[in-house]
Amino acid sequence: MSGKVNAIVAQSGGPTAVINSSACGVIQTAMKSARINRVLGATNGILGVLKEDLFDISAEKPETIEALKRTPAAATGSCRYKLKSLDESRADYERILAVFKAHDIHYFFYCGGNDSMDTADKVNKLAAETGYELVCMGIPKTIDNDLAFTDHCPGYGSVAKYVATCAMSAGKDTEALYTTDTCTILEVMGRNAGWIAAATGLARRVPEDAPHLIYMPEAAFSFEKFIADVKEVYKTFGRVFIVVGEGLKDAEGKYVTADSGAFSKDSFGHVQLGGVAEMLKAVVEKEVGIKARVNKPGTNQRSAMHFASLTDVKEAYLCGKTAVQQALKGINGKMVTLLREKGKEYSCTTGLAELSDVANGEKKVPAEYINATGNGVTRAMLNYVRPLVQGQAPITIGDDGLPVFMRFKRKPLKKKLPGYPE
């Protein structure tokens, strides 16, 4: 590539508190480069590229770009659009390259999870096949922490800090009001991996602290065992604080629902509203005979910028910055990874992994991080997650006493191509 060319940044999948920090790292680093003309944003990830719905981030105010570090969710917009194989979705991949070509885009920075890395990889391969000069770099993003080849994912440290604090705080509430509201069930995200649930173990500094029980998708769930666990904790502490990952599975790998296990449809209704925690609340009330409450922070857990981890924000920024630096050095087709250095003090450097490898990998909570009874975590798990929650990320507070988040003005790029699909 000779002369100045454009770069594009896109964000994909479920947002996090720090995916905007990664975007900020990309944007600020790219804007300083003599090689890059304009930094463009794709509105709603790859969907924005397909629709040629792009905007000029270089035209945004520097303070707007800086404020990305203090704003949760995905400022360019996100999506859940999944492209299939090069054969099956060839028209989509060709369209992406056509849009890139039309806007002189030769650097593609994609913040996302497995699927996004898969998309970036395939776009890259088609570019190579068709002779279009393109550098595709991936930046890891997921609160689920389930990407392989990286010690952890930006976004995880902040959700870990937040849910641990939720368990600790609501645990105090249960401790105060146990004579009536004896059991609390906190449902956290994690459809396939229990990393988020596991992080709440940090809240339990002494045995009577919440959470007393943690259930993760990696440990086969049994209703009988669950009821016995709850009864035992109730006997010991007079109250029970439970954390459940949303995607609990039974021994056969099936999601636990109101219809599974020893509980018939008649007991729990034909239509289940609410998630696994609402169902387990009904089980606790019926089988243990104590009142249970449900806390389900939902998307609040992945957007809790007001109590985000500074370590996470910094590492997210580092990943974005490194992606650009490596791309400018001629590296292509990689995702930036975080490598935990050996030693007593936590420190982290970056590495690189093949996009295709990350696309096909998945990292679950390993057996050595789950206790022998499948209802809690080990010291090794706590040692793993503790450094990731350190420090308070700065936020801006407005005159009204509440956080101030940025929003791009989004100066749209003039469309040069016909609509898609036509």
Added chain:
Amino acid sequence: MSGKVNAIVAQSGGPTAVINSSACGVIQTAMKSARINRVLGATNGILGVLKEDLFDISAEKPETIEALKRTPAAATGSCRYKLKSLDESRADYERILAVFKAHDIHYFFYCGGNDSMDTADKVNKLAAETGYELVCMGIPKTIDNDLAFTDHCPGYGSVAKYVATCAMSAGKDTEALYTTDTCTILEVMGRNAGWIAAATGLARRVPEDAPHLIYMPEAAFSFEKFIADVKEVYKTFGRVFIVVGEGLKDAEGKYVTADSGAFSKDSFGHVQLGGVAEMLKAVVEKEVGIKARVNKPGTNQRSAMHFASLTDVKEAYLCGKTAVQQALKGINGKMVTLLREKGKEYSCTTGLAELSDVANGEKKVPAEYINATGNGVTRAMLNYVRPLVQGQAPITIGDDGLPVFMRFKRKPLKKKLPGYPE
């Protein structure tokens, strides 16, 4: 009363982020008084008095007492035990006085809501009737903000700040991912009053900001109107962020459930798990045809010390402190109130209200704070709540990066009476 006597502090009902600040105000002020010997704590509110389950707060370390200001929930323990009239529950009231007498307790400071003020009032009346020297003072506490005779209740400012921030943050998430996750419903507490839901209006600085729709128990809920509202917001913004108070009611004053309105049992199942938000999610998905998510912070909203309002913490402390100061001056049978001063700058002083008046009052969100269409709040509401969320209450962060809360050692007082009930 001549010579030194003991004082007791008790906490009741659903905890808040700042009820411990009120207790701290009571304890630190009482411990400085030459009139008061020991400050005792009742374990789990009035239940602890009935069971003679008391502990010596004066024996706790000063730093433990100071840390009450940075700890959510109710450190002495709370309860939901409701005493009836003097006639119906006379044995209970007599027992309370017997316990007070056995432990030389002549000052009773009770932090709670209507029911607690009622209890304190009746204990006080029986003391007067039987010639037992007692001073009973109430300290207002409730996130629901529904106590009469006070401009607002300690606890409300912190929950207001937290839920507004939840709406703002999750609103950013919905804004980012609207192409698939188009609607978010945030369910907040407030079984009879919509003050908490109303506070989320602070998050909406410009029309496209969340929340787009706010439903409160004070505005009669109609499914038809709700569906029309959601469709209109969806058409305007392409996404919909809704806040609902947990206790929505229809035009006849009945709680809105899956069985009410135009929705038959068959459509929504026989047993409703989850609250009103889960049900409305099903309505939105069926009737508007967009995916909806539910965030239900539950007890996390009332224990969010990590983002509590400094104004709230200070006023809560002030109420506790004032209760003791007034009691020592000979005032009896009153609850401390907060009085908003006139003027452009917000300031608040304290007043006093009769316990019996507070016990029988209830303050709902007034009509002038609710918009004409019953799906949002007015500027007057925002002006009312804005000063209450100001400032960040300090917390202690441990070496592990997470908040540190206190817990009393609870040196139990030796029981002097037979068990109760015998």
